[in-house]
Amino acid sequence: MNITTIVDNGERENIEFKEFLLEDVHLRDDRRQSLACQMKHRMIMGDGTAVYVIGVTDGGSFRGISRKMFEETLSVLNCIAFEVGAEIVDCKEHVVSDGYVGLATIKNRAVMKEHILVGSAGHVDHGKSTIIGSLITGMCDDASGKTCIFLDVQPHEIERGLSADLSYGVYGFRSGKTVHLKNPLSKKEKASIVESAEKLVSFVDTVGHEPWLRTTIRGIVGQKLDYG
Missing domain, CATH: 3.40.50.300 (P-loop containing nucleotide triphosphate hydrolases)
Structure with a gap:
């Protein structure tokens, strides 16, 4: 998948944009539950697969984030994925002027219904x-x-x-x-x-x-x- 094409087409079906996620903010009970519900919805729309675009704003602007923040965002996504019975199966990184952006593909571990x-x-x-x-x-x-x-x-x-x-x-x-x-x-x-x-x-x-x-x-x- 081409990240530029995905971003140009906007959030839809199983595509979700996340500029960044922080462990001490997004893994709190209320935020964690909201992210889990969101991930389940994206996965059902993608027949068990969701794609998260990291380092991109909700409006589709490439912001880019630091290496440390990129890895922390993946860590949060992995925690949420585990909670909903899924896992990150692929991650593609891209370097932009302000840091890193990437595509994280998340798939259901269980047999699809x-x-x-x-x-x-x-x-x-x-x-x-x-x-x-x-x-x-x-x-x-x-x-x-x-x-x-x-x-x-x-x-x-x-x-x-x-x-x-x-x-x-x-x-x-x-x-x-x-x-x-x-x-x-x-x-x-x-x-x-x-x-x-x-x-x-x-x-x-x-x-x-x-x-x-x-x-x-x-x-x-x-x-x-x-x-x-």
């Missing part, structure tokens, strides 16, 4: 977000956006009732029964289902409004969809 990825596509107002919201929660919609707001979470999306970016949902099966999300906005609950379910169904909710057609195309062709 049965998992399918389903993408939505259709015209605006055809109910893509609504039906996915109903599927992941088991709730019926009320025709006023009760379930679509689980995916359309940005203020302007809620106000206009239109998806403006890709969003993701998941539900699972355990002992032959469906495991729905009670609160799809809770990262902790999503991580719990990903961890405990025997089978998983993930959804990529795309955009129907024409001005964001490129986003829809990215959501369909940029991921390994099983069904659409």
